[in-house]
Amino acid sequence: MPVPSAEFKRALKRLTDKEKESLLLRAARRDAELYDTLCFELLPDVTTETVFEQASDQIHELFAVGATGRLLNRSLTKALGKATKEVARARRITKDKRLEIDLNLYTLRHIFENYTGQFESVYAGFYTGTARLAARTAQLILSNLHEDLWLEYKADLDDFLQQLHARSKSRSLKFELPRELVLPD
Numbered sequence: 001m002p003v004p005s006a007e008f009k010r011a012l013k014r015l016t017d018k019e020k021e022s023l024l025l026r027a028a029r030r031d032a033e034l035y036d037t038l039c040f041e042l043l044p045d046v047t048t049e050t051v052f053e054q055a056s057d058q059i060h061e062l063f064a065v066g067a068t069g070r071l072l073n074r075s076l077t078k079a080l081g082k083a084t085k086e087v088a089r090a091r092r093i094t095k096d097k098r099l100e101i102d103l104n105l106y107t108l109r110h111i112f113e114n115y116t117g118q119f120e121s122v123y124a125g126f127y128t129g130t131a132r133l134a135a136r137t138a139q140l141i142l143s144n145l146h147e148d149l150w151l152e153y154k155a156d157l158d159d160f161l162q163q164l165h166a167r168s169k170s171r172s173l174k175f176e177l178p179r180e181l182v183l184p185d
Contacts, residue, residue: 003120019109021057024038033089033092033093033166036051036093037092037093040093040094044184046085048094048096050068051090051093051094052090052100052102052103052180054090054116054160055086055087055089055090055103056106057101058086058104059083059086059087059106059107059110060083060110062079062083062086063079063083063110063111063114063115066078066079066082067115071123072118072121073118073121073123073125073126074123074125076115076118076126077123077125077126077129080107080111080126080129080130082131083107083132084105084107087100087101087103087104087107090103091103097140097144097145098144099148100140101137101140101141101153104133104137104140104155105137105153105156106129107133108133108137108156108160109156112159112163114153116163119167120167120168127164127167127178130164131164134157134161135158138157138161138182141153141157143153
């Protein structure tokens with residue numbers, strides 16, 4: 001991403017309010033994420049909860065529409081990748097670490113409620129992607145949240161990790177999957 005130069009900033013200051021508004025509207029029309037970010041920052045009715053609802057609906061739709069066809073495991077792997085990108089997009093819009101964790105847990109809940117049968121498939125992509133998401137979520141909880149909030153997520157995450165470790169594929173992962181969310185003393 002380019003860093004605005006001093007000359008650019010001076011030129012921006014010389015613009016009239018009408019020219020600034022026109023420039024901002026043109027930029028928002030070209031970039032959907034910029035538009036969503038501006039809506040989040042400028043409109044009082046667009047809150048973190050609203051962004052969570054929109055992103056969770058999008059994730060649900062990705063799995064409902066994308067998880068079809070002959071190669072269900074491959075479709076689920078693609079849907080999981082797109083869901084991860086949707087979570088990252090919501091995080092960039094709001095800059096809220098807790099929202100990212102909540103959306104990751106929403107995705108994991110959706111997977112464990114509907115698609116655990118695909119973990120035993122010959123293809124390990126979906127299982128590996130789910131395991132990475134669970135491990136990343138555990139790391140985000142430990143590194144970005146206050147200790148008082150860890151307990152709120154511990155039960156769900158421990159359940160996900162326990163289910164992942166119960167699978168035969170857990171021994172063939174190329175990275176270490178935590179057994180549970182370990183809280184420091």
